[in-house]
Amino acid sequence: MYQDYIGLISGVVMLIGTFGRVALLHASMMIAASTVPAVAAPxxxxxxxxxxxxxxxxxxxxxxxxxxxxxxxxxxxxxxxxxxxxxxxxxxxxxxxxxxxxxxxxxxxxxxxxxxxxxxxxxxxxxxxxxxxxxxxxxxxxxxxxxxxxxxxxxxxxxxxxxxxxxxxxxxxxxxxxxxxxxxxxxxxxxxxxxxxxxxxxxxxxxxxxxxxxxxxxxxxxxxxxxxxxxxxxxxxxxxxxxxxxxxxxxxxxxxxxxxxxxxxxxxxxxxxxxxxxxxxxxxxxxxxxxxxxxxxxxxxxxxxxxxxxxxxxxxxxxxxxxxxxxxxxLQPAPLVFQVFEPTLGFNKITNLYKLAATFTLGATSEGIYPLTEPVTLIVGPSASPSRITIPPRSFKTNNLTGTLDFTGFIGGASVTASFKPSATPLVDGHPTQWSFTATVTRVSVRNFTSPVPVTLIVGNDYGSKAAPAP
The missing domain is CATH 2.130.10.10 (YVTN repeat-like/Quinoprotein amine dehydrogenase)
Structure with a gap:
């Protein structure tokens, strides 16, 4: 079981295609209820x-x-x-x-x-x-x-x-x-x-x-x-x-x-x-x-x-x-769910720290994602004791040289670096529908690691999750 995390969380997310709403999430994704973005009664x-x-x-x-x-x-x-x-x-x-x-x-x-x-x-x-x-x-x-x-x-x-x-x-x-x-x-x-x-x-x-x-x-x-x-x-x-x-x-x-x-x-x-x-x-x-x-x-x-x-x-x-x-x-539409494929996790010990690397691919929601205005959350681990990092809305900045949206700062005592890069795909209402996502999180601890490991990305009200095998 996860207690806390120390190390590096690195995720790559490619949003491709169009998938449906919450219940289209494949049974193998095993998403924990507590990781689903809360939506107030509309x-x-x-x-x-x-x-x-x-x-x-x-x-x-x-x-x-x-x-x-x-x-x-x-x-x-x-x-x-x-x-x-x-x-x-x-x-x-x-x-x-x-x-x-x-x-x-x-x-x-x-x-x-x-x-x-x-x-x-x-x-x-x-x-x-x-x-x-x-x-x-x-x-x-x-x-x-x-x-x-x-x-x-x-x-x-x-x-x-x-x-x-x-x-x-x-x-x-x-x-x-x-x-x-x-x-x-x-x-x-x-x-x-x-x-x-x-x-x-x-x-x-x-x-x-x-x-x-x-x-x-x-x-x-x-x-x-x-x-x-x-x-x-x-x-x-x-x-x-x-x-x-x-x-x-x-x-x-x-x-x-x-x-x-x-x-x-x-x-x-x-x-x-x-x-x-x-x-x-x-x-x-x-x-x-x-x-x-x-x-x-x-x-x-x-x-x-x-x-x-x-x-x-x-x-x-x-x-x-x-x-x-x-x-x-x-009524407000339901939150949309990403379809997740083949997440992987890897660990490398550095002195007394651990580094966690996660790579996973998600299907795009019909709403697209808007990192400049929506909160972005990366969760790794079971619902009882996950590592949860949330980057607040309007925290990402546009990098005109690379074309990416970047964030560097501290969230809850953890050092976080994250980046979104839009792909050259058709737009929905002026927003890209495909992105790559990377994040690095340090200064949190990892203990009692077991398999499988739920990995979840939430952007606004849209989310995707799948259980990855432990390395």
């Missing part, structure tokens, strides 16, 4: 379309935080940024989007887009917000750093909802009047293929690994499953007027609200069969998972409340009264 944001406001539910207590937040006329959809700091609300009758500071619950900007904005989605990375303008047949793109709106992108007839691939490179836009999904290249703004789905497609969601798109077809009672690699489709009967789709953070289950039979259907993603039917309130619309996947929040439009579903028991455990005609629910 707030659920509920648009009350006839009240022109947003209710905020504290998901830890399911209490509504009053007063409600006034927004524009007939707010329909809401999306929360990956860091949970902002929520964006489409005001369908006002032709604009309200930006909410989730700390102060204040409106920080009102951004005019197209006519009758419906679906709103934050591109992975958090910089850009995409809005489906239902009456214009366009998509508006907001740069959240300036609130500037790019020229609109023409899509299909009556765009309703937008869902992003985990990589952030592709947006899927449901077109409710021509029964199609437009596939939008989010890096160029070009519309590529168009996929035919069921009648009157409304909500949609992409699996955490990006392999499948699930589309709720309001007009024919089905969900279309689109294979994103080849565009092939299949259909799942679900209920009357399916409205919204939410996929669990582990990618194993899909929840679909059926507006006219007051139920939520649960689909097993492995078989694409309906496994459960959960009665909820009247005319269920929006559906959203909590980041840990243990709860689902369902906005019931005509009953003026939100059903809270326990995803283990598949039962409603709470009903929360909100405003008039609640339409959608927005």
């Amino acid at each position: 707030f659920a944001y509920v648009t009350n379309s006839s009240d022109a406001n947003v209710s905020v539910i504290d998901t830890a207590t399911n209490a509504v935080i009053l007063p409600n937040i006034g927004v524009g006329s007939y707010p329909y959809f809401v999306a929360v940024t990956p860091d949970g700091k902002r929520a964006y609300v489409s005001n369908s009758a006002a032709g604009n989007v309200s930006a909410i500071d989730t700390t102060t619950k204040a409106i920080t900007a009102t951004i005019f887009v197209g006519t009758t904005p419906f679906g709103v989605a934050v591109r992975p990375g958090g910089r850009y917000v995409y809005v489906a303008n239902n009456a214009d047949d366009t998509v508006s793109v907001i740069d959240t750093t300036t609130n500037a709106v790019a020229p609109p992108i023409t899509v299909g007839d009556a765009p309703y909802f937008i869902a992003f691939a985990p990589s952030g490179s592709t947006a899927y836009v449901t077109n409710s009047s021509d029964n199609t999904v437009s596939i939008l290249d989010a890096t160029t703004g070009a519309v590529g293929d168009t996929v035919t789905v069921g009648a009157t497609p409304h909500g949609a969601a992409v699996t955490p690994d990006g392999s499948f798109l699930y589309v709720a077809n309001y007009g024919d009672g089905t969900v279309t499953v689109v294979n994103t690699s080849n565009g092939s489709t299949s259909s799942i009967p679900v209920g009357v007027n399916p409205e919204s789709v939410a996929i669990s953070p582990d990618g194993k289950t899909i929840y679909v609200s059926n507006a006219h039979d007051n139920t939520v259907k649960v689909i097993n993603a492995a078989t694409n069969l309906v496994t459960d039917t959960i009665p909820v309130g009247s005319y269920p619309r929006g559906v959203a998972f909590t980041p840990d996947g243990t709860r689902v929040y369902v906005a019931n439009q005509t009953s003026g409340n939100v059903s809270v579903i326990d995803t283990v028991t598949k039962t409603v455990i709470s009903t929360v009264g909100v405003g008039t005609d609640p339409y959608s629910v927005g």
Whole structure:
């Protein structure tokens, strides 16, 4: 068992490809619960379309935080940024989007887009917000750093909802009047293929690994499953007027609200069969998972409340009264997990010190990593007594000569040197998605070393871990 560490911790991290959320972590990684970045119980944001406001539910207590937040006329959809700091609300009758500071619950900007904005989605990375303008047949793109709106992108007839691939490179836009999904290249703004789905497609969601798109077809009672690699489709009967789709953070289950039979259907993603039917309130619309996947929040439009579903028991455990005609629910996305390959550890004794060398490779999350603004933590050893070094946000400095982000200093009495180097890969919202990482940590002690040894890297809320054999 580890007590403390003395020595050198040297890690190399290559972020490659796109992988899914927390439960996609391979069983062999053996990550200890205490190494997972803590995420406070998030707030659920509920648009009350006839009240022109947003209710905020504290998901830890399911209490509504009053007063409600006034927004524009007939707010329909809401999306929360990956860091949970902002929520964006489409005001369908006002032709604009309200930006909410989730700390102060204040409106920080009102951004005019197209006519009758419906679906709103934050591109992975958090910089850009995409809005489906239902009456214009366009998509508006907001740069959240300036609130500037790019020229609109023409899509299909009556765009309703937008869902992003985990990589952030592709947006899927449901077109409710021509029964199609437009596939939008989010890096160029070009519309590529168009996929035919069921009648009157409304909500949609992409699996955490990006392999499948699930589309709720309001007009024919089905969900279309689109294979994103080849565009092939299949259909799942679900209920009357399916409205919204939410996929669990582990990618194993899909929840679909059926507006006219007051139920939520649960689909097993492995078989694409309906496994459960959960009665909820009247005319269920929006559906959203909590980041840990243990709860689902369902906005019931005509009953003026939100059903809270326990995803283990598949039962409603709470009903929360909100405003008039609640339409959608927005929650902070789950932390993303790196996929880790072949970590190795090595020790070399120097006088009375030990040096620990670790090399491991991780798959990129869809959010990328932002070392300049996020805390970086390296953990080696079991959860009972690990060596844990956390470099605070904004500690890394840009080295213009090498192109690296560097840190040198003392953390908790340990001498730490760390460096990130971006690879020449496509960017997500202006940030590299592949990095190499090295760190050296000295002046901590190592005792009673045993195998296997968990090695974990955390950047912001994203993390990866795997047990490495002891040398």
